[in-house]
Each structure stands twice: as structure tokens, then as C-alpha cells.
Amino acid sequence: MNPDTIQALDTVLIHLPSGNAKLMKVQAGKTCDLGKFGNFPFEWLIGTYYGVYYESNRDGLVKSSKDFLMDFENELETDERNNNSGIFADSNNQQLTADEIEEMKKQVNAGDLSHSQVIKKIVENSQSFEQKTEFAKLKYIRKKQKKFSRVFKCTKPTAHNQCEFWFDKNPDKIMEMRTDTLAQLLTQSNVHHGSRLLVVDETGGLILLGLLERLGGKGELAALYANASPSFEIAWESHKTADANKLVSPVKWMDVGKEFTPIMKATTEEEIAKAMIKVEKSRERHETFSRGGYHGLVIATHFSPVGMLEKLSSYLDSSVPVVIYAPRIELLLEAHEYMLKSPEYVNTRLSESWMREYQVSVGTTAGTHPHMTTSGSGGYLLTSTRVIKTEADIERRPLKKSKKEKESE
Numbered sequence: 001m002n003p004d005t006i007q008a009l010d011t012v013l014i015h016l017p018s019g020n021a022k023l024m025k026v027q028a029g030k031t032c033d034l035g036k037f038g039n040f041p042f043e044w045l046i047g048t049y050y051g052v053y054y055e056s057n058r059d060g061l062v063k064s065s066k067d068f069l070m071d072f073e074n075e076l077e078t079d080e081r082n083n084n085s086g087i088f089a090d091s092n093n094q095q096l097t098a099d100e101i102e103e104m105k106k107q108v109n110a111g112d113l114s115h116s117q118v119i120k121k122i123v124e125n126s127q128s129f130e131q132k133t134e135f136a137k138l139k140y141i142r143k144k145q146k147k148f149s150r151v152f153k154c155t156k157p158t159a160h161n162q163c164e165f166w167f168d169k170n171p172d173k174i175m176e177m178r179t180d181t182l183a184q185l186l187t188q189s190n191v192h193h194g195s196r197l198l199v200v201d202e203t204g205g206l207i208l209l210g211l212l213e214r215l216g217g218k219g220e221l222a223a224l225y226a227n228a229s230p231s232f233e234i235a236w237e238s239h240k241t242a243d244a245n246k247l248v249s250p251v252k253w254m255d256v257g258k259e260f261t262p263i264m265k266a267t268t269e270e271e272i273a274k275a276m277i278k279v280e281k282s283r284e285r286h287e288t289f290s291r292g293g294y295h296g297l298v299i300a301t302h303f304s305p306v307g308m309l310e311k312l313s314s315y316l317d318s319s320v321p322v323v324i325y326a327p328r329i330e331l332l333l334e335a336h337e338y339m340l341k342s343p344e345y346v347n348t349r350l351s352e353s354w355m356r357e358y359q360v361s362v363g364t365t366a367g368t369h370p371h372m373t374t375s376g377s378g379g380y381l382l383t384s385t386r387v388i389k390t391e392a393d394i395e396r397r398p399l400k401k402s403k404k405e406k407e408s409e
Contacts, residue, residue, distance in 0.1 A: 006045050011157050011237045013165060017149035021165050023157065025237075037150050038109070045154065055151045058110075064151045095125040108148065115148045122148075135369070157238040159186075159210035166206070166234075167375075174203040174234075175300055176327040178378025180355045186210050188323045188383045189298050196220040198312055200299040205232030207300050207325075208248065215247055222289050224312075226253045249285045256311055260286040293317045297386070300325040305335045305382075313344060318388040325381055332382045339384050348384040352377065 006012060006026060014022045016037055024032065026042050033039045040056045048054065048061060055064040101122070107113035122144055123129055132140060155161050163182050166174045177185075185207065191197060193216040201207045201223060211221055212235060223230060230250045262279045292315035299305050305324050316322075322345065326332050332350060339345040356374045 004049055004051075006048050006050065006154060008042075008046055012045070012050075012154045013157050013161050015153045015155065017151055018146050020168075023162075023165060034152065037152065048154070050154055050156055053151050053153050055115075093126055093128040094122070095127065096122060105148070108150070115145075115150055118148050119144045159206060159213055159238075162206060162209065162234055162238060166204075174206045175302070175325070176377070176379055177203060177206065177300070177325065178353075178355065178375060180353050181325070181378040181381065182206070182210055184351075184353055184381060185298065185300075185323055185325055186214060188321055188381065189296050190321050191215065191219075191296065194218050195295050196293070197222070198294045198297045198315060199223045200297075200301055200305075200308060201232065202302060203234070203300050205235030207298060208232050209235040209238050211298070212244060212247060217243060217247075219247055220288070221248045222251050222294065223248050224251050224253055224256070249288065251285065251289050255286060256289075289315070294320070296320045297322045298325075299323070302326075302331070304331060306338050309335065309338065313386060316386050318386070320386055322384045322386050323381060324383075325379055327377075327379045329380045332380055336382055339382070343389055344386055345384040346387055348382070350380065350382050352380050354378075 001007065008026055008028050010026045012024060012026060014024055014032075014034065016022065016034060018037075022034065026032075026045055028043055028046065030042050031039050032042050032045065034056075038056045040061070044056070044061045053064045054061040056062075101118075104113060104118045104121070108115050108118060119141065123141065126140075129137065129140065157165075159182065160179055163174060163177060163179045167176070167178055171177075189197065189211070191211050191214045193214075195215060196219060197211060199208060199211065199221050208221060208223060215221070223232065225231065232248075235248070236244060260283050262283070265275070294316050297309075297312055297316055297320070299308055299322075301308070301324075305326075309322070322339075324332060324335060329350070329352070336348065336350050339348040355378065357371045358368050359371060360368045
């Protein structure tokens with residue numbers, strides 16, 4: 001089975017011409033509905049490659065190109081004196097009527113006309129097009145492409161892609177975490193093949209998914225949860241269930257620091273046998289967790305993490321990273337002060353990243369421009385290193401007292 005091809009029951013991200021995306025599960029026998037961009041049976045997707053652009057028609061999926069007008073764009077002839085100052089929004093600039101454009105849309109849906117032909121006709125019949133600057137012409141073409149194109153691309157629901165998707169669709173679900181902040185969190189946690197980490201993830205499993213990707217199939221993630229059952233749907237939907245079950249060990253907060261107490265609700269012999277297997281697995285997870293020696297701690301929470309630090313620090317090994325994420329800096333101030341005063345933590349830092357996207361016109365001289373709008377914040381990270389003080393520590397000379405301290409004595 002080729003990991004680069006789409007298989008039945010895979011969860012995929014479908015990127016639409018409008019710039020939006022849809023998270024869908026490939027189910028044979030059902031229809032992939034892309035709204036105004038068309039629909040087709042999911043069977044057409046099975047066996048196709050991730051990252052390849054396709055266009056749907058009545059005969060099936062055809063490989064396409066995202067920039068189907070690239071050759072046309074390279075042939076653009078623009079007067080350097082053009083500056084868009086004399087162009088005003090006016091419906092009379094387009095010589096095609098609304099009925100003619102609507103008729104062409106119907107022909108595209110029927111498969112009698114390609115969307116590229118429609119866009120070219122609209123461009124050719126625009127009276128203001130030749131007055132635009134080269135960059136404005138490209139933006140005009142892109143705008144029409146988003147409206148009339150039926151070209152889409154499927155990508156794997158990786159942590160990066162999922163972060164982008166949910167940040168645009170529902171940022172509250174992932175605690176408003178941006179892709180650059182997620183990348184910094186994974187780097188600061190020093191997670192790698194074979195790592196054993198404690199994780200408190202309230203982003204729906206996004207952080208857990210990122211950690212799973214970097215484990216590379218070997219390691220352990222002790223994921224703590226407070227509800228009746230763990231809520232890591234982003235990780236479960238995106239990662240292979242077998243690998244996730246092997247690497248992730250869910251741990252209830254109420255079991256931390258307590259002895260293992262088996263709970264069985266079974267009556268028949270068959271139910272008792274199944275319950276015993278579950279109890280034995282739970283016992284093994286609890287014993288592994290209780291032994292501690294974890295290589296790091298990653299926390300993403302809406303609450304003050306001080307209590308979590310006090311409860312989990314004893315399960316950490318020495319000289320391991322501690323990374324805490326919060327969407328608001330106020331949630332981290334108490335923990336920041338706690339770490340600065342505690343002898344258990346060194347190199348404590350509180351940081352915020354800033355990112356701005358740029359729009360680039362490839363293959364032209366139109367230049368590079370930043371987007372006019374950007375997100376205000378992608379969240380805050382509190383990082384530190386947990387150390388263990390032993391009796392064998394070298395005695396340090398006492399720090400010199402300040403002038404105020406001497407006077408107070």
C-alpha cells in the first residue's frame with residue numbers, strides 16, 4: 001500500500017479553489033460534495049496521489065495545474081505607466097452580460113466548457129483589464145479563478161495542515177494556536193524518536209498529533225485528561241489508530257498519585273474475560289506512569305498550570321524541557337513567577353511569536369507584497385528546564401547582598 005495515495009477510510013483535507021478547505025473521510029459508496037465546485041463519487045479519489053491537483057468532470061478526475069493560466073500570465077504586456085488610479089468599480093467594464101456568464105457556468109457544470117475558457121473570455125471582455133498594473137492583472141485573474149475553477153487538491157491531515165485548517169475555521173477548538181507557535185512548541189519540547197513525554201492537551205489532540213509525528217513510531221505519550229473519556233479527536237482521525245493506541249497512554253487526572261484500583265462492570269463470563277484484559281492493560285499503563293522518568297512535559301490548558309506543575313514535576317527526569325502554551329499571557333504569569341522562584345526550574349522564558357504572510361507572484365516581475373490583514377497573536381509559550389537538586393550538588397558561594405539588604409539587617 002503506497003502511503004502517498006489516498007485509500008478508503010482515509011481522512012483527507014480537500015483544498016478548494018476559493019482558498020477554503022474541507023476535512024472529509026473517504027467512504028466508498030458515498031458522494032464527495034464540494035458545493036458549487038461540484039460533486040463526485042468518493043471512489044474516484046481512491047488510488048489518487050496526495051498533493052496533486054485534479055479537476056472533476058463527468059468522465060472522472062483529470063490531473064490539472066493550480067496555475068492553469070501561467071502561460072497566459074507570462075504573456076501579459078503591461079504599460080509601466082499603469083497605476084490603477086483611473087479604474088473604478090463599474091459593471092459596464094465587463095462586456096459580457098450576467099446571463100451570458102450564468103450560461104457559461106451551466107456549460108462548465110455540464111462538462112461542455114472548461115473553466116479556463118470561461119476565465120479567458122471574461123478577461124478578454126473586460127474594458128479595464130489593460131489599464132491595470134501587472135500585479136493588479138494577476139490578482140484579477142486569481143479572483144476569477146477562485147470563482148469559476150473546479151481544480152482541487154487533497155493533502156494529508158498532518159499537524160501543520162490541521163492547525164491551518166482549524167485556525168481559519170474554528171480557532172477556539174485548538175486554543176487559537178497558529179502554525180508557527182505549534183512548530184516552536186514541538187521544537188522546545190525536544191521530542192524525537194523514542195521520547196517519553198507527559199502531555200496535557202486541551203487543543204482537541206492537535207499537539208498530540210504533532211508529537212506523534214515526531215516520535216516516528218517509537219516512544220510513549222502519557223496523555224492526561226479530566227473528562228469521562230479522552231478528547232483527542234484530531235489525533236485519532238489523522239493518525240493511524242493502531243500506532244496511536246500503541247504510543248498514547250491515556251491517564252485520568254484522578255488516578256495521578258494514587259494506587260491502581262480496578263473497576264469492572266461485567267456479569268457474564270465473556271464480559272468478565274474482556275474486562276480482565278482491559279484491567280490488565282490499565283494496570284500496566286498505571287505502573288509505567290507511576291515509575292516516572294519522563295523526558296519532558298507539554299501543557300496546553302485554559303487554566304492556571306501551577307497546580308499541574310506541582311503534581312507532575314516528580315514524574316519528570318532531570319534536565320528535561322517543560323513547555324506550556326496558553327492563548328492569553330495572563331494564564332501564564334502565575335506559572336512564570338512560580339518557575340522563577342522555584343529551584344527546580346532554570347532558563348525560564350515567556351515568549352510570543354509573530355508571523356505575517358506574503359503574497360508572491362511566481363514567474364512575473366510583479367513583486368512580493370504582504371497581506372493587508374494578519375492574525376494579532378498565535379498564543380504564548382512558557383518554557384523552562386526542570387532540574388533535580390541532590391545532596392551531591394557542589395556548594396556554591398552565597399550571592400553578595402545588595403546595599404538595601406545590608407541596610408535592612
